[in-house]
Amino acid sequence: MSFFATIRWQDIxxxxxxxxxxxxxxxLFRETYVFRVLTxxxxxxxxxxxxxxxxxxxxxxxxxxxTALAALIIIIVFRNELRSVLQAKNLKAxxxxxxxxxxxxxxxxxxxxxxxxxxRHIGALIVLPAKEDLKDMVQGGIPLRGLVSKEMITxxxxxxNPVHDGAxxxxxxxxxxxxxxxxxxYRSDLPxxxxxxxxxxLGLAETTDxxxxxxxxxxxxxxxxxxxxxxxxxxxxxxxxxxQEHMGVYxxxxxxxxxxxxxxxxxxxxxxFFITGMWLSFSKGLDTLITLEIPAEYTKRDPRFEIVKAxxxxxxxxxxxxxxxxxxxxxxxxxxxxDLGNAVVGRNVFSITQENITLPPGIFLRxxxxxxxxxxxxxxxxxxxxxxxxxxxELPKGLILSKINFDPEKIEVIGGKRILxxxxxxxxxxxxxxxMKTSGTLFAxxxxxxxxxxxxxxxxxxxxxxxxxxxxxx
Amino acid sequence: MxxxxxxxxxxxxxxxxEEVKDLAPINPAVVFSIKIGKVSCFxxxxxxxxxxxIYHKWFHKDIPSTNKRLTVQPPRWATYSSIQLRETDKxxxxxxxxxxxxNLLHILRFSITD
Numbered sequence: 001m002s003f004f005a006t007i008r009w010q011d012i013x014x015x016x017x018x019x020x021x022x023x024x025x026x027x028l029f030r031e032t033y034v035f036r037v038l039t040x041x042x043x044x045x046x047x048x049x050x051x052x053x054x055x056x057x058x059x060x061x062x063x064x065x066x067t068a069l070a071a072l073i074i075i076i077v078f079r080n081e082l083r084s085v086l087q088a089k090n091l092k093a094x095x096x097x098x099x100x101x102x103x104x105x106x107x108x109x110x111x112x113x114x115x116x117x118x119x120r121h122i123g124a125l126i127v128l129p130a131k132e133d134l135k136d137m138v139q140g141g142i143p144l145r146g147l148v149s150k151e152m153i154t155x156x157x158x159x160x161n162p163v164h165d166g167a168x169x170x171x172x173x174x175x176x177x178x179x180x181x182x183x184x185x186y187r188s189d190l191p192x193x194x195x196x197x198x199x200x201x202l203g204l205a206e207t208t209d210x211x212x213x214x215x216x217x218x219x220x221x222x223x224x225x226x227x228x229x230x231x232x233x234x235x236x237x238x239x240x241x242x243x244q245e246h247m248g249v250y251x252x253x254x255x256x257x258x259x260x261x262x263x264x265x266x267x268x269x270x271x272x273f274f275i276t277g278m279w280l281s282f283s284k285g286l287d288t289l290i291t292l293e294i295p296a297e298y299t300k301r302d303p304r305f306e307i308v309k310a311x312x313x314x315x316x317x318x319x320x321x322x323x324x325x326x327x328x329x330x331x332x333x334x335x336x337x338x339d340l341g342n343a344v345v346g347r348n349v350f351s352i353t354q355e356n357i358t359l360p361p362g363i364f365l366r367x368x369x370x371x372x373x374x375x376x377x378x379x380x381x382x383x384x385x386x387x388x389x390x391x392x393x394e395l396p397k398g399l400i401l402s403k404i405n406f407d408p409e410k411i412e413v414i415g416g417k418r419i420l421x422x423x424x425x426x427x428x429x430x431x432x433x434x435x436m437k438t439s440g441t442l443f444a445x446x447x448x449x450x451x452x453x454x455x456x457x458x459x460x461x462x463x464x465x466x467x468x469x470x471x472x473x474x
Numbered sequence: 475m476x477x478x479x480x481x482x483x484x485x486x487x488x489x490x491x492e493e494v495k496d497l498a499p500i501n502p503a504v505v506f507s508i509k510i511g512k513v514s515c516f517x518x519x520x521x522x523x524x525x526x527x528i529y530h531k532w533f534h535k536d537i538p539s540t541n542k543r544l545t546v547q548p549p550r551w552a553t554y555s556s557i558q559l560r561e562t563d564k565x566x567x568x569x570x571x572x573x574x575x576x577n578l579l580h581i582l583r584f585s586i587t588d
Binding site for chain 2: 386388389390391392393394395400401402403404423424425427433472473
């Protein structure tokens with residue numbers, strides 16, 4: 001129960017989004033070499049996690065190396081395949097389309113071929129045997145054993161082809177024989193428009209259980225002969241139905257679609273399980289604690305105010321999460337922000353709550369120390385403060401620094417009102433006397449204390465000192 | 475001479491020096507070695523309308539160290555104050571010279587070094 005209580009809506013979105021990405025990768029790359037290699041990579045990753053779990057240092061190290069290298073190799077070696085998959089598809093196809101397998105079936109090819117022959121008024125006889133052997137019923141015939149294709153069928157019945165007058169026997173997905181002579185029917189009740197081809201088709205249909213498709217050279221119409229009957233076919237759908245019924249492939253086609261749908265469903269389920277497993281391994285592993293010292297950041301400060309004092313500058317956060325996530329924490333992803341929008345001049349007390357702390361996903365706050373920060377604000381003012389040179393060291397013996405002139409003598413400083421009102425001098429950084437033997441000029445930087453003070457824009461930040469060195473009167 | 479000027483205490487000049495001899499500053503300077511043991515603030519007033527007193531307020535690193543009250547007498551007067559130097563006195567110093575009412579007349583800045 002406590003486990004489910006820790007799952008946020010972002011985690012659900014995280015898992016579903018990545019599952020969908022994985023599922024889309026499967027849909028786009030299935031049955032390509034890339035997919036097989038990706039599957040191999042996923043297995044490597046799983047083995048690596050198992051090796052880490054069991055503390056197999058060398059194995060996990062080697063698997064990690066191979067996985068990293070393999071990912072690089074995939075991009076280089078399969079760049080053409082990746083490009084072709086991604087370029088060939090539009091955004092819709094990449095994001096949610098399901099590419100249909102466009103492998104035409106034998107029935108589809110026969111139907112298309114018959115259509116093409118009809119349009120050109122090319123006569124044709126196509127025999128589709130059923131269970132009975134045709135050898136004793138037909139004569140001649142040249143073995144072909146070629147794969148069925150629209151181009152092959154139309155070329156067989158092309159007028160200049162020596163075998164165009166005979167029939168083509170199609171067995172399965174291959175054209176078994178061409179130029180086959182069929183027995184003629186001697187029926188006298190055939191319509192007058194039926195020619196020799198129709199009579200030959202009916203002849204075979206009377207003696208065998210084969211189905212014969214006839215294309216009339218004169219009318220360009222299609223007829224089908226089976227079981228001693230011949231009938232005209234009016235549409236492609238009708239022809240497809242008859243062919244499917246004869247070849248008994250209707251159920252098989254449906255089965256293929258079902259199989260595809262099943263495969264896709266399994267892939268979707270596996271994607272969700274795989275990503276959930278990955279998510280669990282990343283975010284719900286062994287609970288690990290870490291303590292970070294994070295600097296407090298102040299936001300929405302009124303530009304007229306200055307922070308002159310804070311009770312602490314860093315906040316100690318005790319964080320918990322899975323070992324993987326804890327290890328991957330970058331300090332800059334953890335922030336403690338205090339809103340100074342309603343702060344006033346003087347002392348302000350802020351309680352540090354969860355709202356003030358930004359954490360990476362999957363990391364949880366256990367404790368904050370301190371839980372309260374005191375911030376003292378002051379109004380920012382600008383004031384001219386006298387400068388004094390901070391001499392150190394010792395002049396060479398017998399010499400005195402009798403006089404100095406420096407520029408500027410006063411410096412314009414910006415800072416908190418309470419600080420500046422009590423500040424009477426701005427000192428320079430230490431200026432060493434030891435090497436000063438004769439009069440001269442030097443430059444010194446200012447040492448602004450406290451550090452919150454700033455030199456006003458346009459004011460000099462270096463002091464030019466002209467000094468006079470004289471012999472000391474003993 | 476203008477009466478107002480005549481009736482007002484007028485600061486003339488002041489220097490920091492190692493010592494004062496015969497009402498004259500010796501080795502006036504802006505840096506003094508701790509080894510000399512003593513440092514003095516010598517101030518001169520060229521118009522003193524009446525007997526009064528002035529202050530030499532000594533600050534070490536902006537923290538008040540001592541405040542010396544010195545008498546000045548008509549018509550002109552020179553006066554000085556001194557401090558004994560200890561090892562902890564190294565660093566920047568200033569002496570604020572002010573009249574009896576606390577009006578600031580002049581500031582001298584100097585350092586005590588090695």
